[in-house]
Amino acid sequence: MFSISDPSGFIVVHAPTCRQFNFLAPFVGPGATINYMTREDLAALVRSQQAELFRYIRYLGAMGHAVVEDLVQETFLAAYRSPNLPPAHDFRRQSAYLRGIARNLFLAHCRQLRASPIRADSEALERAEAVWRDEFLRDGDGFDYVEALRHCLTRLDDRQRRFLELRYREGKSRSEMAQLLAMTEDGIKSALQRIRQLLGECVQRRLAVEQV
Amino acid sequence: MDDPRNRLIDTLLEEELGDAAPPDLADRVLARAFPAKRWRLPLPWLVAAAAALLAVLGVAQLWLWPHYPEPSATGSYELVAGDAVGRGAILRTTDQPAELALGGYGQVEIRPGSIVRIDGQPFAEAIYLEAGEVICDVGTGVGSFAVNSPAGSVQVTGTRFTVQVLHKGEQPMRSMIVRVLMGAVVLVTAETTIQLVAGQEKKAEEKGGTVVGVVTAKGDNFLEVKGDGELKARRYVPEWVGGAPAQGGGFNKEMVKTIGKITVGSRVRLEWKFEERPRVVKVEVIKSEDKK
Numbered sequence: 001m002f003s004i005s006d007p008s009g010f011i012v013v014h015a016p017t018c019r020q021f022n023f024l025a026p027f028v029g030p031g032a033t034i035n036y037m038t039r040e041d042l043a044a045l046v047r048s049q050q051a052e053l054f055r056y057i058r059y060l061g062a063m064g065h066a067v068v069e070d071l072v073q074e075t076f077l078a079a080y081r082s083p084n085l086p087p088a089h090d091f092r093r094q095s096a097y098l099r100g101i102a103r104n105l106f107l108a109h110c111r112q113l114r115a116s117p118i119r120a121d122s123e124a125l126e127r128a129e130a131v132w133r134d135e136f137l138r139d140g141d142g143f144d145y146v147e148a149l150r151h152c153l154t155r156l157d158d159r160q161r162r163f164l165e166l167r168y169r170e171g172k173s174r175s176e177m178a179q180l181l182a183m184t185e186d187g188i189k190s191a192l193q194r195i196r197q198l199l200g201e202c203v204q205r206r207l208a209v210e211q212v
Numbered sequence: 213m214d215d216p217r218n219r220l221i222d223t224l225l226e227e228e229l230g231d232a233a234p235p236d237l238a239d240r241v242l243a244r245a246f247p248a249k250r251w252r253l254p255l256p257w258l259v260a261a262a263a264a265l266l267a268v269l270g271v272a273q274l275w276l277w278p279h280y281p282e283p284s285a286t287g288s289y290e291l292v293a294g295d296a297v298g299r300g301a302i303l304r305t306t307d308q309p310a311e312l313a314l315g316g317y318g319q320v321e322i323r324p325g326s327i328v329r330i331d332g333q334p335f336a337e338a339i340y341l342e343a344g345e346v347i348c349d350v351g352t353g354v355g356s357f358a359v360n361s362p363a364g365s366v367q368v369t370g371t372r373f374t375v376q377v378l379h380k381g382e383q384p385m386r387s388m389i390v391r392v393l394m395g396a397v398v399l400v401t402a403e404t405t406i407q408l409v410a411g412q413e414k415k416a417e418e419k420g421g422t423v424v425g426v427v428t429a430k431g432d433n434f435l436e437v438k439g440d441g442e443l444k445a446r447r448y449v450p451e452w453v454g455g456a457p458a459q460g461g462g463f464n465k466e467m468v469k470t471i472g473k474i475t476v477g478s479r480v481r482l483e484w485k486f487e488e489r490p491r492v493v494k495v496e497v498i499k500s501e502d503k504k
Contacts, residue, residue, distance in 0.1 A: 039246055046238040054234035059216075059223040069237060076241045131216040149224055168229035196221040203221075 042080050044088065049098055050076075052141070056099055060106050060128055061120060071109065075102045092139070099129060135204075144210065145203060152202035160195050167192060280334045281316045289322065292443070293329075302329045302443060305344070312339070317351035323376075327443055331360065341388075342443035345376035350395075362442065363388040364401035364416045371395025371410075378417075386446070386490065387417030420485035424498070427478050433463050435471055435492065437482055448484050448492045467492055477501035 037045070053072050062068045078101045079085045086093035103125045110120040136142045156164070166172045166180065174185045181188070226232040253261065285297045288308030294301030303310060304327045312320040312328065314337040322328050326344020335355030339346070342362070349372045350357040359366045359375045363386050366375055372394040378387045390399055396409045401416045408414055423446075425439035438445035450467035454460050471492070474480065479499040484490045 039242060042245055043238050043242055046241050047236070050237050051234045054237075055223060055227065058226070058232065059220055061219070069235065069240075072237055073241050073244065076237070077244055080241075080245050128216040128219070131220060135217070136220055146224060146228070149221070150228065153228070164225060164229060168225045171230065193218060196218045196225070199225075200217045200221050 036083055037080050046076050049095060052095060053098055053102060057102050057106060062106060071102060071105050074105050144207060148203040148206040149199060151206060152199050163191055163195055283330050284313045286311045299330050315355055317354035318357045319349040321347040329443060341375055341377055343377050345374060347374045361388050362386045363418055364399060366390055366397050366399055368397045371397055373397050387415060389413060389415045423482045427474055427476050427480055430471060430476055433468050437480060446490060448482060448490045451491045470495060475501040
């Protein structure tokens with residue numbers, strides 16, 4: 001099903017089948033949008049993809065809950081208006097398509113906010129996409145990776161676990177952590193990076209073992 | 213955090229250890245994708261629709277709005293002037309009373325032997341009581357109401373009162389009695405303006421003045437002049453001079469001589485004063501009947 005609506009709201013057409021109706025575009029006024037999904041289709045798309053998209057946009061570097069939510073919504077709205085969204089039964093292609101929209105929107109967002117500390121460019125985002133696709137998803141939904149990470153967390157020593165508790169569970173900033181642990185902020189930053197690197201290597205090893 | 217792997221672990225740790233759980237955005241996305249339909253008419257259509265609506269409301273108002281009632285009369289009366297009961301018409305009662313309804317808020321009982329002219333306008337009803345007596349019942353909060361008479365004016369905004377123009381024989385005098393039954397009235401005469409409240413009674417009479425009108429009748433020692441705006445002629449006699457008749461008193465001989473020269477139908481300006489009755493102080497012929 002799809003619908004056509006023009007800006008005045010007068011023309012609303014619903015038609016059966018999926019996305020072979022581009023020929024209708026010339027027949028509606030300038031500024032009209034052709035929507036290729038029904039309300040139910042869009043609801044199903046959002047509910048099946050929003051968790052991964054939310055995680056992915058945070059992974060790209062979007063800061064702040066509101067910004068991430070906005071980008072997720074904009075991604076779905078762009079997909080809703082697009083004639084090229086893969087069908088629902090091809091979940092992986094659909095997921096990849098949404099990630100592509102999300103990257104473009106995030107890039108545009110970063111360009112709008114010139115004062116933002118986030119630096120993003122197309123190449124960096126493509127590298128991020130490659131890691132997400134090849135190392136995190138690995139033709140799946142990333143569940144194996146998360147399971148491996150949970151396992152690796154149990155292997156950390158108390159000091160490392162203390163660092164992660166302060167940073168992620170208690171939400172302490174680096175300066176707060178530095179005060180609590182009698183370290184410099186750079187020391188905290190380096191320690192956290194080291195722990196994450198250790199966890200990443202642990203996850204890779206565990207996934208490699210599981211694959212064997 | 214340029215390394216994507218490091219960033220990936222960071223993201224997952226925020227979820228695993230923190231509270232970065234994704235919210236359900238389905239409703240918000242659906243609300244934006246399928247906004248509630250709002251009728252947005254182009255401006256010319258909007259203007260046309262508003263004009264049509266105003267026109268319909270205007271017609272409806274004309275059709276449904278209660279009309280202001282025209283004056284109406286019941287009872288026993290005769291029309292002295294005018295084709296029908298309405299503004300400008302003069303009603304005369306003989307031996308039976310009549311009822312006059314004005315504007316829906318003024319009820320006037322015209323007592324027998326009275327002459328009333330309907331004056332006023334919507335929401336400012338008024339009558340001119342030439343002779344006789346009226347009992348007025350005036351509702352509040354609608355409009356003003358006045359009873360004018362040769363002797364003065366009674367203005368009210370909600371009360372019940374009577375106005376009686378006094379007579380001397382057949383002749384209505386330039387005096388009246390006002391009795392207030394309920395509420396309050398303002399009595400306006402040439403000399404004064406006073407407020408009368410319920411239970412009060414006041415006699416008002418003119419002490420003198422000037423009348424311009426037509427001589428309708430005359431005798432050796434009187435003139436009857438119908439003043440402009442008056443419904444009935446009034447009799448004026450010369451001043452009395454010299455004490456009682458036994459002591460040689462009598463009408464002012466100069467004025468008797470002047471009256472003798474005036475012909476019926478002449479237009480005159482007459483100065484008068486009230487001493488027991490209206491008396492001619494000075495009379496001047498503006499246009500003689502002989503010269504017509």
